[in-house]
Amino acid sequence: MLATTPVLVWNWQHDWVTLRHVSDNAKLDKPWHPTLGFFFDFAGQEAGLLNPVFFGAILVAVCRFWPRAGSRPLLLYFFAMGAPVFFGYWLYTFHSRVQANWIAPSVLPLVGLMAMYWEQRWREGVSGVKRWLVAGLCLGAAVVLVFHETDLLYRIARLHLPPDKDPLRRVRAISGMARAVGQARQDLLAEGKETFIIAAHYGPASQITFYLPEARLGLPGSPLAYVRAAKVPKNQFFFWPEYRYQDFRKGQNAIFVS
Known part of the structure; x- marks a missing residue:
């Protein structure tokens, strides 16, 4: 106990x-x-x-x-x-x-x-x-x-x-997806404005953080990939203050990954 x-x-x-x-x-x-x-x-x-x-x-x-x-x-x-x-x-x-x-x-x-x-x-x-x-x-x-x-x-x-029967459907091409998101972010950065990433689900947010080198560099205090904000807790990200992008990323561009 x-x-x-x-x-x-x-x-x-x-x-x-x-x-x-x-x-x-x-x-x-x-x-x-x-x-x-x-x-x-x-x-x-x-x-x-x-x-x-x-x-x-x-x-x-x-x-x-x-x-x-x-x-x-x-x-x-x-x-x-x-x-x-x-x-x-x-x-x-x-x-x-x-x-x-x-x-x-x-x-x-x-x-x-x-x-x-x-x-x-x-x-x-x-x-x-x-x-x-x-x-x-x-x-x-x-x-x-x-x-x-x-x-x-x-x-x-x-x-x-x-x-829907393939057990690997959640992990296929994840590294390629992360590279595509990273390239899209670089394109927006070239316009001169800071850009971060929002995922609709905690899975892609975690996977992008793992596979994208620049996302890993900001951890633990300044993440680059976030989960879409919610009013009630749906996953662990809700409880980590550094993932409240609405408090830290106002005015920046965002890439949304569905």
Whole structure:
């Protein structure tokens, strides 16, 4: 509890914004209409992200480790650290959609539980453990390779992913976009007036800052790329005084990145 004191104090000073943010994400202000749609969406997303083989192995381990918990308390520790978060969110899908990354704190403990349980089963002579491990590793390696360069799908199978299905859609050509924005800024600077950058979303603002050398030079005190101002907090930039461009950039040109 003592370690959380700075977080609690900061939230108290900022109108408990974290609690309100979590409440908004959880749709606590919406009426409950029971549905199974989000339940199966969540299951499919987690199976895909965690590897279907290992996802199944985790579920089996969670259900079957109990007779061994007395002699191997670390199994119970891993369960306690991971299962309440994972299954708590899974149950919450009966209320509303849960983003796949919300269960991130539970992943390492559950993988630890899975590894300990199935390692013991392998030592007891369950021959299928090794085959499933190899299958999971091979599947994971193939997926990681393809998803780090989705153009491989076209080279291998002449298959183009639709843009809304491409996991790389948010990162493709970002450096080129930053260069284009930087060049547009140089063109405006040539007219003799200071120019800064406003992005509609915190993602492009951060990416431009990372890829544009002159944007990095101004950090931390004088940023060049900002997020569009808002009356209520929508991201961390809202709380950083140096990102209130309306206070520091009056009368300057701005490039807006949508």
